[in-house]
Amino acid sequence: xxxxxxxxxxxxxxxxxxxxxxxxxxxxxxxxxxxxxxxxxxxxxxxxxxxxxxxxxxxxxxxxxxxxxxxxxxxxxxxxxxxxxxxxxxxxxxxxxxxxxxxxxxxxxxxxxxxxxxxxxxxxxxxxxxxxxxxxxxxxxxxxxxxxxxxxxxxxxxxxxxxxxxxxxxxxxxxxxxxxxxxxx
Numbered sequence: 426x427x428x429x430x431x432x433x434x435x436x437x438x439x440x441x442x443x444x445x446x447x448x449x450x451x452x453x454x455x456x457x458x459x460x461x462x463x464x465x466x467x468x469x470x471x472x473x474x475x476x477x478x479x480x481x482x483x484x485x486x487x488x489x490x491x492x493x494x495x496x497x498x499x500x501x502x503x504x505x506x507x508x509x510x511x512x513x514x515x516x517x518x519x520x521x522x523x524x525x526x527x528x529x530x531x532x533x534x535x536x537x538x539x540x541x542x543x544x545x546x547x548x549x550x551x552x553x554x555x556x557x558x559x560x561x562x563x564x565x566x567x568x569x570x571x572x573x574x575x576x577x578x579x580x581x582x583x584x585x586x587x588x589x590x591x592x593x594x595x596x597x598x599x600x601x602x603x604x605x606x607x608x609x610x
Contacts, residue, residue, distance in 0.1 A: 455480040458565035466566040472531035482519035498542030
């Protein structure tokens with residue numbers, strides 16, 4: 426009897442997970458540089474400037490999303506290259522570029538590290554009053570290498586993790602369904 430209760434709890438939990446995941450938005454921001462676990466800083470020599478991009482996406486639903494982009498940290502090192510701060514992201518699209526220019530001060534010395542932050546806030550220009558939307562803050566460091574920095578190419582395959590998680594969820598759900606059907610016999 427306890428065994429069936431455990432199975433029912435697992436099935437209920439998986440069902441709730443599937444329902445909650447359908448409420449999740451697939452709007453997001455891809456960053457090629459980041460801080461935190463397995464950080465990926467941008468290496469620049471003193472006085473060096475590099476143009477990089479962030480990519481916006483809106484993969485679920487049929488509504489267009491607008492993102493307002495703002496520099497929230499390190500404005501002395503980074504500049505938005507587009508004249509507008511709001512980017513339109515049509516439904517079912519990805520890879521809408523947000524171009525920025527990053528500059529390491531010429532007075533920097535090997536080992537210098539500066540933190541940069543950008544905010545990407547989903548806005549509805551037609552909404553009056555309170556509007557619910559997503560917000561993404563992306564941080565990364567610019568670093569003057571102490572030795573020759575490795576050359577790192579930007580990976581444009583922004584959805585690979587999403588597909589892996591989706592496949593894993595389907596596999597786990599299939600195993601649970603198979604396990605439940607097997608135990609009913």
